Structures are given as C-alpha cells and as structure tokens.
Amino acid sequence: xxxxxxxxxxxxxxxxxxxxxxxxxxxxxxxxxxxxxxxxxxxxxxxxxxxxxxxxxxxxxxxxxxxxxxxxxxxxxxxxxxxxxxxxxxxxxxxxxxxxxxxxxxxxxxxxxxxxxxxxxxxxxxxxxxxxxxxxxxxxxxxxxxxxxxxxxxxxxxxxxxxxxxxxxxxxxxxxxxxxxxxxxxxxxxxxxxxxxxxxxxxxxxxxxxxxxxxxxxxxxxxxxxxxxxxxxxxxxxxxxxxxxxxxxxxxxxxxxxxxxxxxxxx
Amino acid sequence: xxxxxxxxxxxxxxxxxxxxxxxxxxxxxxxxxxxxxxxxxxxxxxxxxxxxxxxxxxxxxxxxxxxxxxxxxxxxxxxxxxxxxxxxxxxxxxxxxxxxxxxxxxxxxxxxxxxxxxxxxxxxxxxxxxxxxxxxxxxxxxxxxxxxxxxxxxxxxxxxxxxxxxxxxxxxxxxxxxxxxxxxxxxxxxxxxxxxxxxxxxxxxxxxxxxxxxxxxxxxxxxxxxxxxxxxxxxxxxxxxxxxxxxxxxxxxxxxxxxxxxxxxxxxxxxxxxxxxxxxxxxxxxxxxxxxxxxxxxxxxxxxxxxxxxxxxxxxxxxxxxxxxxxxxxxxxx
Numbered sequence: 062x063x064x065x066x067x068x069x070x071x072x073x074x075x076x077x078x079x080x081x082x083x084x085x086x087x088x089x090x091x092x093x094x095x096x097x098x099x100x101x102x103x104x105x106x107x108x109x110x111x112x113x114x115x116x117x118x119x120x121x122x123x124x125x126x127x128x129x130x131x132x133x134x135x136x137x138x139x140x141x142x143x144x145x146x147x148x149x150x151x152x153x154x155x156x157x158x159x160x161x162x163x164x165x166x167x168x169x170x171x172x173x174x175x176x177x178x179x180x181x182x183x184x185x186x187x188x189x190x191x192x193x194x195x196x197x198x199x200x201x202x203x204x205x206x207x208x209x210x211x212x213x214x215x216x217x218x219x220x221x222x223x224x225x226x227x228x229x230x231x232x233x234x235x236x237x238x239x240x241x242x243x244x245x246x247x248x249x250x251x252x253x254x255x256x257x258x259x260x261x262x263x264x265x266x267x268x269x270x271x272x273x274x275x276x277x278x279x280x281x282x283x284x285x286x287x288x289x290x291x292x293x294x295x296x297x298x299x300x301x302x303x304x305x306x307x308x309x310x311x312x313x314x315x316x317x318x319x320x321x322x323x324x325x326x327x328x
Numbered sequence: 329x330x331x332x333x334x335x336x337x338x339x340x341x342x343x344x345x346x347x348x349x350x351x352x353x354x355x356x357x358x359x360x361x362x363x364x365x366x367x368x369x370x371x372x373x374x375x376x377x378x379x380x381x382x383x384x385x386x387x388x389x390x391x392x393x394x395x396x397x398x399x400x401x402x403x404x405x406x407x408x409x410x411x412x413x414x415x416x417x418x419x420x421x422x423x424x425x426x427x428x429x430x431x432x433x434x435x436x437x438x439x440x441x442x443x444x445x446x447x448x449x450x451x452x453x454x455x456x457x458x459x460x461x462x463x464x465x466x467x468x469x470x471x472x473x474x475x476x477x478x479x480x481x482x483x484x485x486x487x488x489x490x491x492x493x494x495x496x497x498x499x500x501x502x503x504x505x506x507x508x509x510x511x512x513x514x515x516x517x518x519x520x521x522x523x524x525x526x527x528x529x530x531x532x533x534x535x536x537x538x539x540x541x542x543x544x545x546x547x548x549x550x551x552x553x554x555x556x557x558x559x560x561x562x563x564x565x566x567x568x569x570x571x572x573x574x575x576x577x578x579x580x581x582x583x584x585x586x587x588x589x590x591x592x593x594x595x596x597x598x599x600x601x602x603x604x605x606x607x608x609x610x611x612x613x614x615x616x617x618x619x620x621x622x623x624x625x626x627x628x629x630x631x632x633x634x635x636x637x638x639x640x641x642x643x644x645x646x647x648x649x650x651x652x653x654x655x656x657x658x659x660x661x662x
Contacts, residue, residue: 065452069445078433154429158491161393161425162446163418327396 063172066164070176074142080180083138087184090134091126091192095119099199115196120205120218122196123189124292127229130188131285135181136261137254139233142180143240144253146173147323151248156328166323173241174234174316181233185226193222207294225291228305232288235281235308236261238315245322281311344371345404346499346530347392352401354387361387362554365401369499369532369547374525376541376562377534378638379551385534386426388551389503392532393423406498419448422497424505428488432477436468436487439476443491450495462490467516481508489520500524501532506540518544542634552642565637572630573610576600579622586620587613602630 074080098115115121127135150156159169196202205218213221240257247253264282267273277283284304290297345368352365362384369375379385390396392403394414403410408417430439437459444455463469466486471479479487485508492500502521506514521544524531535541541548542562549559558565577583577600584601587594592613594603603613614627 062448065445069442073431073434073442076434076438153431154427155431156429157395157425158429158443159446160395161418161421161423162443162448163394163414164446165415325397327390 063168066168066172067175067179070172071179074145074176074180077145079141079145083141084184084187087130087134087138087188088191090130091122091188092195094126094129095122095192095195095199098122114206114208115200117201117203118206119196119198119200119202120193120215120222121292122200123192123222124225124289126188126192127185127225128285128289131229131232131288132265132282133258133261135185135229135233136236137258138184139177139181139237140240140254140257141250142177143173143237143244143257144250146176146241147244147319148247148253149244149250151328152250160328166326167320170241170245170316170320170323174238177237177241178230178234181237182226182230185230185233189222189226193219208289208292209294211294213294221291225288228288228291228301231305231312232281232285232308235311235315238312238319240315242315242318242322245319245326278307281307284308345369346371346373346406347532348404349388349392350402352388352391352403353399354391354396355399360554362391362398364555365551367392367549367556367559369530371530372525372528373547374521374531374533374545375547375549376545377532377549377551378536378538378541378634379534380536380642383551384554385551386503387554389423389425389501389532389534393421393425393501394418395425419495420498421501422492422495422499423501423503424485424488424492425501425503427504427507428484428491430476430484430487430491433475435473435475436479436483436490437463437472439487440472440490440494444494447495458494462494465493465520466490482510482513485509486513489517493520496527497524497529499530499532503534504536505533506535506537514540538634538638548634550638550641557641558637562634566634571605573603573605573613574598574600574626574628574630575603575613575617575624576626577617577622577624582620583617583622586616586622590616592616600625 094115115125147156150159160166164172202215203212204215205213205221207213236257239260240253243256244250244253261282264280268277268280268283284300284307287300287304290300347367347369349365349367352362352367353360354362365384365388367388377385377388387396391398392405392410394403394405394411397411405413405417406420408414410417430436431442434442440459440462441455444450444459450458460469463472466489468483468486468490471483476484476487485505489502489505492502502517505517505521509517518540521531521533525546533541533545545562547560548562548565550557574597575583576598580596580601584594584596587601587603592603592608593606594601596602605613610627610629614624617624
C-alpha cells in the first residue's frame with residue numbers, strides 16, 4: 062500500500078508542468094557553466110576557489126554546479142515541491158480527498174517526505190550527470206583534480222560526485238522538511254516558497270556578520286561551504302559531518318512541526 | 329451491525345445507525361459554526377440535510393468525515409468512534425465534500441487513478457477497472473482523457489462523484505452534489521442516489537434545493553443557524569406539519585358559515601377555501617358542506633410540502649429571535 066502511494070506521489074510530481082520546467086532549468090546550469098569556462102579559454106582568470114581548477118577538469122563541473130545551486134536554486138526547487146505537497150493540495154481541495162480515502166495524517170506526511178526526497182535526489186543526480194557530460198565535452202578530463210592538488214582516477218572522481226550528490230540531496234530535503242511544516246499551515250503555496258526563500262537569504266546575510274557568530278552554528282546555510290571538502294584529498298570529515306548533522310536537526314524539527322500541525326489541522 | 333462499544337445508556341429502541349453525532353459543537357475562533365448537533369443517520373436511509381447557506385451543513389459533514397475536529401461532542405461513524413476509528417470506518421465511506429477537488433493539470437482519468445492509489449479497499453490490480461467503471465457510471469467516459477482544467481462545472485461535479493464511488497461504499501456523503509449541474513445531470517445524480525439506496529448503501533445528501541431532497545430522500549434533517557431544528561422520516565415530518573383540505577367552490581360565504589357553525593376552521597383561498605383538518609376529517613368536512621348545500625367542484629388534500637415545512641421551521645426560529653418567545657419546534661434553539 063505504502064509503495065503504491067509513494068509511486069503515485071512521484072508520478073504526480075513528475076507530471077506537473079512546473080516540475081518539468083524546473084528540471085529543465087536545473088539542467089541548464091551545468092551546461093552554461095561548462096560553456097562559460099570553455100569560452101573563457103585557457104589562461105584566463107576563472108572564478109576563484111573551486112572555479113580555478115575547472116579548466117581542463119570537466120569532472121569538477123557537477124560538483125561546482127551543485128555547490129553553486131545549493132545556495133538558492135536547489136532550496137527554491139525544494140520549497141516548490143514542499144509548497145505543492147500540502148498547501149497546494151489543500152488549495153485544490155485534493156487534500157480532503159486524500160484524508161477521507163483515508164490516508165492517516167502521519168502517513169501522508171511520510172508520503173510527502175518521500176516524494177520530496179525522491180525528487181530531490183532525482184534533480185541533483187540529473188544535474189550531476191548533465192554536469193559530467195557537459196564538463197567532459199567542453200572542458201575535457203583527465204581524472205579529477207582536487208583542491209589539494211592531487212588527481213583522482215575517473216572511478217574515484219565518480220565516487221566523490223556520488224558522495225556529493227547524497228550530501229547535497231540531504232541538505233535539500235532538510236530545507237524541504239521545514240518548508241513542509243510551513244506548507245501544513247497554509248493553503249497558499251506561494252507563502253511557503255516566499256517564507257522558505259526569505260529564510261535562506263536572510264540566513265546567508267546573517268552569516269556575513271562576524272558580530273553574530275554565536276548565531277552561525279544554528280543557520281543551515283552556514284553548513285553549505287563546508288561540503289566542498291569532498292573535493293580535498295584526503296577528505297577532511299569534520300565540516301561535512303557538522304553540516305550534515307545541522308541539516309539533520311532541521312529535518313527532524315521540520316518533520317516534527319509538520320506532523321504536529323497536520324495531525325490537528327482542520328481541512 | 330454496529331458494535332456499540334461505548335454506549336452506556338441504550339434505552340431507546342436500537343435503530344441501527346450508519347452515523348451518529350452527539351452534542352456536536354465547532355468553534356472557529358469566536359464564531360460558533362455548529363452547536364448541539366445530534367444527528368442520527370439510520371442505516372440504509374437516504375438522509376437529506378437541509379439548511380440555508382451557512383447553517384452548518386458542511387461543517388457537520390466535515391466533522392463526520394474526520395476532516396475537522398469537533399470542539400465538543402461525539403461522533404460515531406459506521407460503528408467506530410471518530411477520530412480514533414477513522415482508519416477503520418473511512419474506507420467504507422465515499423465522499424464529495426465542498427465541491428470536487430482535483431488537479432487541473434491531470435486528466436479526469438489520471439485524477440481518479442491518483443485517488444484510487446490511496447483507497448485502502450482497492451487492490452492494485454483492480455484500480456484500472458474501478459476507475460473506468462466509476463467514469464462510466466457518472467457519464468464521463470468520453471471526456472476522461474481531457475484535462476480537468478477544461479472541464480465544465482457539471483463535469484467536475486461528476487468526477488467528484490466518481491471518486492466517491494470508486495469502491496462499493498457502505499456510506500456515501502454528498503455535499504451539494506447537484507451544484508452546477510443541468511436538469512439532466514440532476515436527474516442522473518438522483519438516479520445514482522436511488523441506485524445506491526437500492527444496493528443498501530446509506531446516503532447523506534446535503535442540499536439547499538428542497539425539491540431535490542423531497543424527491544430522493546427517505547429521511548430529512550433540517551439545520552438552521554448551526555443546529556438541527558428537525559429530523560426524522562420525511563413522511564412523518566410532513567404529516568406532523570398538519571394537513572388541510574382545499575375545496576373549490578363558488579359558494580364561499582355559505583361554506584364558511586356552515587363550517588363556522590360546525591366549529592371547523594377555514595378561510596377563503598383562491599377559487600374556494602382552505603379547511604384545516606385539525607380535530608376533524610375530510611369526509612366530515614365534505615359532509616358538512618354538502619348538507620349546507622355548497623356546490624363542490626373539487627376537494628384536494630393539501631399536503632405540506634417540504635418547502636412549507638422548511639420555511640416554518642426556519643422562520644419559527646427567526647420569529648423567536650425577534651420576539652423572544654414564540655413556540656419553538658423540536659430542539660429548542662438557544
């Protein structure tokens with residue numbers, strides 16, 4: 062029964078025109094990045110940090126793409142899915158139908174979380190795969206050069222990409238879970254998106270002020286930059302672990318709040 | 329069939345009920361949407377829930393389906409207490425509440441398939457057939473591939489009905505099912521209700537269209553200002569509403585004086601007079617009139633229509649609110 066509901070949920074999400082458009086937009090990012098680096102040509106001043114090793118190093122494109130997108134694009138996509146998941150269903154009157162079927166409210170939340178997770182994983186993986194293809198095509202590759210200056214074999218590089226996909230997906234799902242909690246309180250999907258994106262942007266702004274450094278460990282956005290340690294050799298696990306733990310807290314709190322709201326909700 | 333687990337006082341005759349509410353109350357902030365609703369839905373009945381807009385019909389239905397938590401009161405649905413028993417009871421309940429709710433970007437069929445995926449009583453392999461059957465039943469088979477976005481109001485309503493009928497149900501709850509339907513569509517809904525009734529399902533229909541209820545229901549509950557002002561079997565309610573005899577005659581004056589001397593109350597009406605049958609009977613009235621030499625063209629029993637009953641029930645309360653004390657009907661509103 063639950064697998065059937067999971068399947069129905071993912072199929073429903075995939076059928077949405079906005080999902081298709083959103084995925085199409087996501088896929089453009091690695092292509093544009095690859096093309097941009099390629100046209101900039103050898104010897105030019107590329108973007109700093111990770112961008113500096115992109116030239117002639119196509120396997121880094123998927124990582125660079127996801128790393129950039131995690132700041133705004135991926136939270137936006139997650140918030141759209143979370144918004145449609147509960148607020149959107151309430152708006153269309155379909156939430157009532159599900160509840161009367163009946164789907165227990167807790168199970169409904171799990172169905173929604175599953176949909177969010179599956180679609181996030183799909184979106185991130187899609188971006189990475191297109192990144193690998195576009196990066197290799199435009200920039201060529203010879204293994205994967207790390208930030209530490211070593212070069213990994215293609216196989217090792219793919220493993221790093223897979224690890225990064227999982228880490229980024231987890232961040233995305235955690236943001237989505239908090240967005241789901243907002244989604245459970247309203248019938249207006251736009252409110253959910255606005256609230257989520259505003260929060261993400263405000264967090265990033267707050268992260269700029271060193272006078273607020275006591276606050277930084279609590280902001281999910283603080284964990285984003287540390288994930289790039291995946292590109293070092295060997296991988297220092299400290300920051301990656303902290304970021305993931307922080308996201309895990311958001312996931313738990315978001316899910317808990319969403320469940321509490323959903324259980325007592327009048328629909 | 330009901331397993332009355334928590335019924336300490338069952339002194340009344342044990343009618344088998346599909347649903348029952350006791351002292352239901354729902355507050356939204358400071359407004360009381362529904363108060364002291366004691367509703368009984370006998371098994372196999374077609375209960376018409378009547379009431380003007382805003383009388384609490386939909387709120388009551390939403391509480392019956394576990395969508396809304398009552399502020400106070402108890403609900404029993406198919407023998408299970410709500411909200412705890414919702415998961416056992418609701419699979420047997422089909423509902424169309426507050427208009428049809430579907431996704432505009434999916435076709436009618438795809439929408440139903442999504443609904444079907446969440447129906448606990450439907451096996452996966454039977455989903456396709458159940459969806460086609462439901463579409464056929466409401467006359468949407470031809471339009472099933474079209475997007476819901478482009479459906480007319482009537483088609484949307486039919487799709488909502490189809491979703492309620494995906495599985496054979498013990499109880500079907502239809503909130504304003506004929507909204508937006510043309511006369512032909514209305515007749516079809518009536519037909520479907522009759523079919524459900526014949527198959528032994530219990531049906532709860534809410535409507536503000538009185539003729540609708542009168543034509544299809546066995547039982548009626550009248551809601552007004554958030555509370556039940558009358559309920560029972562339709563025929564009983566109508567009889568209790570009193571009856572009269574309408575006599576078509578040219579000799580109105582003679583007739584009236586004859587009735588007056590026989591202590592029967594009557595008044596001129598149209599081409600004749602209307603005689604109240606309280607304390608007397610139709611043959612007696614006619615005998616009196618004939619003996620007085622009144623020419624009678626036609627005498628018809630005046631049946632209280634639902635419309636009249638409804639008007640009286642809701643107006644009685646209206647009057648009471650205005651003048652503080654006029655006799656009230658069943659229920660005694662606040």
